[in-house]
Amino acid sequence: MPGDVLGELKWRGLVHQVTDPQLGERLKKESLAVYCGFDPSADSLHLGNLMGLINLARFQKAGHKAIAIAGGGTGFIGDPSGKSAERSLLTAEQLDANCRGIQEVISRIFRNAGAGEARLINNADWLCKLSLIEFLRDTGKHFTVNHMVAKDSVKSRMDDREHGISFTEFSYMLLQAYDFWHLFKTFGCRMQIGGSDQWGNITAGCDLIRRRIFVDTIQAASKSRSVLPHELAEKAEKAAKVIENYTSNQIDKVLKEGITQGEFKVVAAFSQPAYGLTWPLLVRSDGKKFGKTEDGAVWLSAHRTSPYALYQYFINVPDADAGTMLRWFTELPQAEIEALEARHAAEPAKREAQRALARELTRLVHGEDETRKAEQAAAALFGGGAKDGDAGLAGLDEATLLELVKEAPNGPLAKARLNGEGALFIDLMAESGLWKSKGEAKRAIQQGGANLNNVRVSDLGKKVNSGELLHGKYLVLRKGKKEYFLFKAE
RNA sequence: GGGCAGGUGGCCGAGCGGUCAAAGGCAACAGACUGUAAAUCUGUCGACGAAAGUCUACGGGGGUUCAAAUCCCUCCCUGCCCA
Numbered sequence: 001m002p003g004d005v006l007g008e009l010k011w012r013g014l015v016h017q018v019t020d021p022q023l024g025e026r027l028k029k030e031s032l033a034v035y036c037g038f039d040p041s042a043d044s045l046h047l048g049n050l051m052g053l054i055n056l057a058r059f060q061k062a063g064h065k066a067i068a069i070a071g072g073g074t075g076f077i078g079d080p081s082g083k084s085a086e087r088s089l090l091t092a093e094q095l096d097a098n099c100r101g102i103q104e105v106i107s108r109i110f111r112n113a114g115a116g117e118a119r120l121i122n123n124a125d126w127l128c129k130l131s132l133i134e135f136l137r138d139t140g141k142h143f144t145v146n147h148m149v150a151k152d153s154v155k156s157r158m159d160d161r162e163h164g165i166s167f168t169e170f171s172y173m174l175l176q177a178y179d180f181w182h183l184f185k186t187f188g189c190r191m192q193i194g195g196s197d198q199w200g201n202i203t204a205g206c207d208l209i210r211r212r213i214f215v216d217t218i219q220a221a222s223k224s225r226s227v228l229p230h231e232l233a234e235k236a237e238k239a240a241k242v243i244e245n246y247t248s249n250q251i252d253k254v255l256k257e258g259i260t261q262g263e264f265k266v267v268a269a270f271s272q273p274a275y276g277l278t279w280p281l282l283v284r285s286d287g288k289k290f291g292k293t294e295d296g297a298v299w300l301s302a303h304r305t306s307p308y309a310l311y312q313y314f315i316n317v318p319d320a321d322a323g324t325m326l327r328w329f330t331e332l333p334q335a336e337i338e339a340l341e342a343r344h345a346a347e348p349a350k351r352e353a354q355r356a357l358a359r360e361l362t363r364l365v366h367g368e369d370e371t372r373k374a375e376q377a378a379a380a381l382f383g384g385g386a387k388d389g390d391a392g393l394a395g396l397d398e399a400t401l402l403e404l405v406k407e408a409p410n411g412p413l414a415k416a417r418l419n420g421e422g423a424l425f426i427d428l429m430a431e432s433g434l435w436k437s438k439g440e441a442k443r444a445i446q447q448g449g450a451n452l453n454n455v456r457v458s459d460l461g462k463k464v465n466s467g468e469l470l471h472g473k474y475l476v477l478r479k480g481k482k483e484y485f486l487f488k489a490e
Numbered sequence: 491g492g493g494c495a496g497g498u499g500g501c502c503g504a505g506c507g508g509u510c511a512a513a514g515g516c517a518a519c520a521g522a523c524u525g526u527a528a529a530u531c532u533g534u535c536g537a538c539g540a541a542a543g544u545c546u547a548c549g550g551g552g553g554u555u556c557a558a559a560u561c562c563c564u565c566c567c568u569g570c571c572c573a
Binding site: 312317320347351378381382435437438439442444446447448450460479481 | 519520521522524525526527528533534535536537538539540
């Protein structure tokens, strides 16, 4: 017996729209297959995609079956939802590599979430085989352009005369609808979840499924009569609507219009074949886009965003958002989150909520080991030593030092330059790239924003010689409070 | 195709012959205060230079002038109006 996922999603503030108010009841009684799609526009997923993954995992843990789709087929087209301009197309090789990349992320996070294995499918498997004629005839027939034009994703681009929307992207929604239909047919998938921008695509899928079922189930009946399947389907759909309203004389009326009682029963059984659920757009109270920093997206793969950087992203979440994000992204129970919030409100400086958030999320994305390292690094860099002077870095052994600055960008430095008097610190600053020019480096020194081995440098003519190398090899440059660069003398 | 209005630093936007590396705002960066917050305050914000200063920059190219972001020519681009 499945758990009450929908109820859980509700208290977590993650239900924006559902296609059917009865969905919650059904989810409690029956195990359904649920899917969510992921766009292979890069070789990894970012925080913006994490919600889909976590929610899929929640469904699976509640006793449903999760299906994650990599959009290897739809990626050829590009989803116009939420995009203001036409996207550039990716090559088949890129898409293929990207799909493999995101599949790695998906299975890793599923494992870390304790949700077991995710069923991973690439929609290129069926979309690329689809013939145009077949598609237009069997799928396109079920949509009117009038209706498609009214969908938000298309409408906003139609109103924007500068960018417009190509026929390619306009057709996107039909492909996603087809995906849902395909999954329904082959895996009995009955539900699709996504962000609120996916609502139009999801309902298109639900509509397609309902309409095609009508066609398929009554096709046999239509053969014995001289009625075209889609005509019968229209009647069936009317019947389905009537069922929802339950007026007996209306049912009689529909029956008289040429649908048999047997067919009516089939229709009734399928009147609610597929469901959709969306969660709200995730926004931060400070107006920043969730999951974005000045440097771009926060990624879920270590080669793009280090575990430490991911940890830091959540540590730095504004107070006002910490509780909300704990609800969204962690599996902590309601009571525990509320307790954390209470403690956080009492002593905000301790950042208990952010710490819990950062810890849970780093663990979910990168696992226990990486989380511990990120926590240690944070403690060493911000735990007091960094502020009070050199004790922090110079006292560390080499392995720990390297672990700390592993995240930082680094570069080689010719050892010879540090002989005798040594090299001008300003030059090293500019070379590191942390400061863009010598002028900028100079200003940083004047303003007190330049540190060597965690000691503030205030002398413009400061020279560095080999005596200042940590462990005979390293120089750690710090800009402001948070940015580091490591020179390795060779 | 014709008419008009424009193109200035990451963005918005003033300047309309010298005092312009270019007002003001936003963003960004650093410092102080804090909690690795927020708010606030201070400073910085083209390159090189310790500095004086030098160089490169106001859509591209060419010109006038002692002097051009500012005037002229030309090309490119954008918006609006007419066809």
